Amino acid sequence: MDVIEKAKTEGLILDGATGTMLIQAGLKGGKASEFWNLEKPEIIQDIHKSYFEAGSDIVVTNTFGGSPIKLKKVGLGDSIEDVNRIGVRLAREVAGEGQYVAGDIGPIGELLHPSGPIAFEKAIDCFAEQADYLSKAGVDLFIIETIFDVQESLAAIKGIQSVSSKPVFATLTFEKTLKGFLTLMGNRVEESMKSLIDEGAVAVGANCSIGSDAMLDLAREIRQIINGPIIIQPNAGIPDLKDSEITYPEDKDFFSDNIRKIKESGIEIVGGCCGTTPDYIRSIVAKTS
Numbered sequence: 580m581d582v583i584e585k586a587k588t589e590g591l592i593l594d595g596a597t598g599t600m601l602i603q604a605g606l607k608g609g610k611a612s613e614f615w616n617l618e619k620p621e622i623i624q625d626i627h628k629s630y631f632e633a634g635s636d637i638v639v640t641n642t643f644g645g646s647p648i649k650l651k652k653v654g655l656g657d658s659i660e661d662v663n664r665i666g667v668r669l670a671r672e673v674a675g676e677g678q679y680v681a682g683d684i685g686p687i688g689e690l691l692h693p694s695g696p697i698a699f700e701k702a703i704d705c706f707a708e709q710a711d712y713l714s715k716a717g718v719d720l721f722i723i724e725t726i727f728d729v730q731e732s733l734a735a736i737k738g739i740q741s742v743s744s745k746p747v748f749a750t751l752t753f754e755k756t757l758k759g760f761l762t763l764m765g766n767r768v769e770e771s772m773k774s775l776i777d778e779g780a781v782a783v784g785a786n787c788s789i790g791s792d793a794m795l796d797l798a799r800e801i802r803q804i805i806n807g808p809i810i811i812q813p814n815a816g817i818p819d820l821k822d823s824e825i826t827y828p829e830d831k832d833f834f835s836d837n838i839r840k841i842k843e844s845g846i847e848i849v850g851g852c853c854g855t856t857p858d859y860i861r862s863i864v865a866k867t868s
């Protein structure tokens with residue numbers, strides 16, 4: 580079944596965090612996770628496999644930081660194509676019938692004009708380069724995530740659409756403020772969600788930054804505005820840093836209870852962001868199917 584059709588009829592479960600799993604597997608803080616597509620591909624593939632086995636319908640490639648600008652910054656400027664192409668292959672090889680691979684596109688690595696040095700057109704080109712590698716390597720769809728400037732997400736959609744006709748999911752990252760939910764750049768929920776859809780995203784929503792309880796409020800707010808499929812991926816709460824170890828306050832039961840409520844409020848596509856693991860996905864599947 581086509582991924583959008585499935586979202587509308589049965590709903591879709593995304594995966595949980597990749598970064599959290601990589602740190603557990605020994606990735607040192609500060610090292611870009613994309614290195615492991617080249618150096619430790621078996622670990623990346625095991626993570627994808629464990630999410631599929633937990634019940635994820637879609638796994639997201641380990642290419643979050645795979646934009647040319649970001650890869651150059653971390654010392655992978657000579658491997659932009661390999662990082663993205665191998666990232667897709669590692670997920671593709673373990674995806675079975677009815678399971679999908681989403682090409683992950685995260686922030687470009689610099690702020691856009693007028694807040695930063697990157698012109699909108701340059702951002703489009705940069706996203707297009709990454710998307711082209713991901714598309715040619717065989718993703719089923721794209722997911723643009725953890726972006727807090729709606730302009731950057733619009734540039735990513737344009738870049739993807741210049742090289743591929745595969746479906747685009749787009750989530751922004753919001754904070755809960757006294758003035759309601761806002762991105763760090765001050766984008767409001769209604770206008771930003773609508774602009775992503777107008778640009779061509781087939782599913783929109785929110786990921787990262789906030790925990791599952793605050794995300795329930797945001798999910799209901801987005802549901803009021805948007806008719807099409809909505810994506811919600813909370814963190815396992817606000818991270819706590821103790822003795823240089825990051826912990827997340829929401830356990831899998833607390834988290835999946837809120838995901839069940841999020842689904843009951845009419846959200847089609849759910850998953851987890853930072854701090855979530857295959858156990859969280861398994862718990863979601865148990866409570867929502």
Ligand SMILES: [Zn+2]
Nearest residue numbers: 787788852853
């Ligand atoms: Zn996150």
